[in-house]
Amino acid sequence: MAGTFELFVDADARFRFRLRAPDGAVLAVSKAFMDKPAAVAGITAVREYAGMGLISDLCPAGPAPEPAAPRPRPASTPVPAVDRRVHDNDLRIRARALRRPSHGAGAVGVS
Template sequence: MAGQFEIFTDAESNVRFRLLAADGTVLAISTAFDDKRQAADGIMAVRECAGTGLIREVSSNPWTGQRGGRNASPTPAVREHRHRHRHLPAV
């Protein structure tokens, strides 16, 4: 059995969708939408691009939201490197 999308209303009355694996594991939860139609459009967009989407590795500090290492003001060489993104093929 394939995975499935579920449209639901969260605790703040926002419409969202989640992608479930065949075993029921939640793989992804969407951003908030104004209504079910927009959520359905979001599902269609995910279906359309997920099979061909590239994987991009981005590092960030979960406490500050800033990318990069522990230094508050990285050197220019580090800053330049930080903005380059490595694209990996979809698997």
């Protein structure tokens, strides 16, 4: 399932967006934008570049640091609900697959 982009106004009255994982965890927060169209253009750029982005390893050579132990969540903190919405592109891809012929001249692998 895909993540969700959330567009919001920060404390300085600037537009930002955050990318949330399906489990509700915040994966990334954008820089501040002056207006909403610029923030939407930023989301478009992230969608375009992130899927095929290269990985640049900037970590120092040597032994890896010990992983931090996960902190327990306080009992009073509610667990975020999982967003079950499906992205429009995913629906289009699924619909195209359903329309594709399974046999005959248009089927994959049939000449």
